[in-house]
Amino acid sequence: MKKFLTFIVILLVLLGAAAYAVWHFGTNIASEKIMEKVESTLDDQKLEEVKSYIESDPRVQEFVSEAASINPETLPFQTKEEATRVLIKKVGVTRLLEIQEQAQNGSISEEQLLAEVEGKLSDDEIAALKYVLYKELNQ
Numbered sequence: 001m002k003k004f005l006t007f008i009v010i011l012l013v014l015l016g017a018a019a020y021a022v023w024h025f026g027t028n029i030a031s032e033k034i035m036e037k038v039e040s041t042l043d044d045q046k047l048e049e050v051k052s053y054i055e056s057d058p059r060v061q062e063f064v065s066e067a068a069s070i071n072p073e074t075l076p077f078q079t080k081e082e083a084t085r086v087l088i089k090k091v092g093v094t095r096l097l098e099i100q101e102q103a104q105n106g107s108i109s110e111e112q113l114l115a116e117v118e119g120k121l122s123d124d125e126i127a128a129l130k131y132v133l134y135k136e137l138n139q
Contacts, residue, residue: 080136
C-alpha cells in the first residue's frame with residue numbers, strides 16, 4: 001500500500017510539472033506567433049500610419065507621453081515580447097483576436113477597448129504597456 005501511495009504522489013507531481021511546462025511554453029509559443037503575425041502585417045507604411053495617428057490624436061498622445069517619465073526598473077515588463085505574454089495570459093488569445101477583428105471593422109470604440117484592458121490589467125502592467133509603446137514608437 002505504501003508503494004502504491006508513493007507511486008500516486010510521484011505521478012501527481014510529474015503530471016503537475018508537465019501541465020505547468022505545457023502552460024508556460026504554450027504561452028511563450030503563442031506570444032511569439034502573435035508577434036510574428038503582427039510584425040509581418042505591419043509593414044513600414046502601416047507603421048507610419050499608426051505613428052501619424054498617434055501623433056494626431058491628443059488623447060492617444062497624452063496616453064503615450066505619460067510613459068516618458070516612467071522609471072522602467074519599476075515595471076513588471078519592458079519588452080514587447082513580455083507585454084504580449086502578459087496580454088495573452090490576462091486577456092486570452094481568442095479575445096485578442098476578436099478585439100483585432102473588431103478594431104479593423106470599427107465595431108469597438110477606443111473607450112470600450114481601454115475599459116476592457118484596464119479591467120484585466122493592473123496599474124503597473126498598464127504603465128509597462130505605455131512604456132513599451134513609447135519605446136517602440138521612438139526607436
